[in-house]
Amino acid sequence: MGAMTSSPPSRAQVRRWRQYLADERAEAAVYRDLAARRTGEEREILLALADAEKRHEQHWLDLLGPDVGRPVRGDVRTRTLGWLARRFGSVFVLALAQRAEARSEYDDDEDATAQMAADERIHEEVVRGLAARGRNRMSGTFRAAVFGANDGLVSNLALVLGIGASGASRQTVLLTGLAGLLAGALSMGAGEYVSVRSQRELLEASRPGPAARAALPHLDVDANELALVYRARGMAPDEAQSRADLVLASLADSTSSAFGVPGSDEAAPDVDEHETVGSAMGAAGASFCFFASGALIPVLPYLFGAEGLVAVAWASGLVGLALLGTGATVGLLSGASPGKRALRQLAIGFGAAAATYLLGLAFGA
Structure with a gap:
């Protein structure tokens, strides 16, 4: 006590x-x-x-x-x-x-x-x-959403500030920002679809083939190649042989998996990995929508008629608040400090935008 x-x-x-x-x-x-x-x-x-x-x-x-x-x-x-x-x-x-x-x-x-x-x-x-x-259930879509929003915020702010600093007119900056929004959102959506789809196909290719289950009852118990399957997966020879013997001994059990036994941990990773990766369409849709919503924020001041340093200040302020929000959200979900993640996101985003703005000033001059 x-x-x-x-x-x-x-x-x-x-x-x-x-x-x-x-x-x-x-x-x-x-x-x-x-x-x-x-x-x-x-x-x-x-x-x-x-x-x-x-x-x-x-x-x-x-x-x-x-x-x-x-x-x-x-x-x-x-x-x-x-x-x-x-x-x-x-x-x-x-x-x-x-x-x-x-x-x-x-x-x-x-x-x-x-x-x-x-x-x-x-x-x-x-x-x-x-x-x-x-986190596993939502990580694929959430990753695409966070990356999409952050990329939209940073890339379009950098694009808008770089073009604006070069001395271009408000209409030119606005058109450039909207074009960057559409092109970036389509690119992000297509990229996420291809990435997630390819990852799921690679995971699917690593799963045991359906023909293997049917072959198990016909294996020669004294000289079979099932142990080679486990050795190919990284097991030591003795451990692979023991697992193969156990699988063959459990064939009468209808719950046996193709290359495992009841309670084995071999089937679970496939399910968990697919769950973590998420669906290709879900990731693509989230990436497209969140990139577009993020990329719209730095364009808003120009849509409402602002120009020059006033538009730059408004765009930077709005994007800064959004970056703080996305950083804090990632921090909350990961169990880390929301404040530190928010400031890290803000520093990275403003660093990229500042570099592009300075380049715009140099080229404009």
């Missing part, structure tokens, strides 16, 4: 314990709200996390005793997370919950038990695992 003395707790301790109690209650509610939007194993895992938070809640209740007082509100971050969980329940909420578990103060608080601090570390890994499922 934490440090419990015979002397009454100080006011600072009571305030801290009450806040911990409120936060534990709020976190348990977050997990229950997330569980309400899911079924099966994910729902059970989230409810188990809520029960664990109840154990922590009881610890603070025991310490507070008669000083528990009126319930206080959880901190702003936990309340915001709860609001998002009740309305969305998406992978972004799980990513935020992962960061919330990582911020636990129990490691440095003498009134919390070592078991509670360890629980928080494990909770972070559990939530990370749940979030990873959602």
Whole structure:
């Protein structure tokens, strides 16, 4: 247990314990709200996390005793997370919950038990695992969307600023920006389609052929080439022979896979890899739409009649806000710091645009 003395707790301790109690209650509610939007194993895992938070809640209740007082509100971050969980329940909420578990103060608080601090570390890994499922399901399309938006923002801002700095008229800059938008969006969409389609075809080519399953019952048990299949996949000779013997011995089991046994991990990677890559059409559509939406932003000031340094300032400001947004979004989804990712995105985007603007000034001069 934490440090419990015979002397009454100080006011600072009571305030801290009450806040911990409120936060534990709020976190348990977050997990229950997330569980309400899911079924099966994910729902059970989230409810188990809520029960664990109840154990922590009881610890603070025991310490507070008669000083528990009126319930206080959880901190702003936990309340915001709860609001998002009740309305969305998406992978972004799980990513935020992962960061919330990582911020636990129990490691440095003498009134919390070592078991509670360890629980928080494990909770972070559990939530990370749940979030990873959602990340895998959306990573292909999300990657195309983020890359498309970022490329549209940076490339078209650089194009517009470079042409504008050369002294071209507003109409020329506007036409150039719109042409860059359309050409870039079509190029990004086509490129993503070809890329994802090719990757899926390569993964499909690595899967066992359907004829192999039919051949298994007819293999010579004493001299068969099934072990060579496993050796070709990187297994040591002895391990490959053991796996081949096990597969042949399990042929009577109708659940056996073409080159594996029940519970083997060989079929799963194919499914996970395809899920992670995403669909070619989905990636192409996301890339096209997000590139176009990103590329439109630096053109907006010129569409509304601005020109010269005023248009440059507006375009740069709008793109800067958008870059901060895309960077923060990537940070949230990956479980990293949204602020650092946002600033990194801003620095990269403005660096490329500034270089092009300076080139435009040089050529214009």
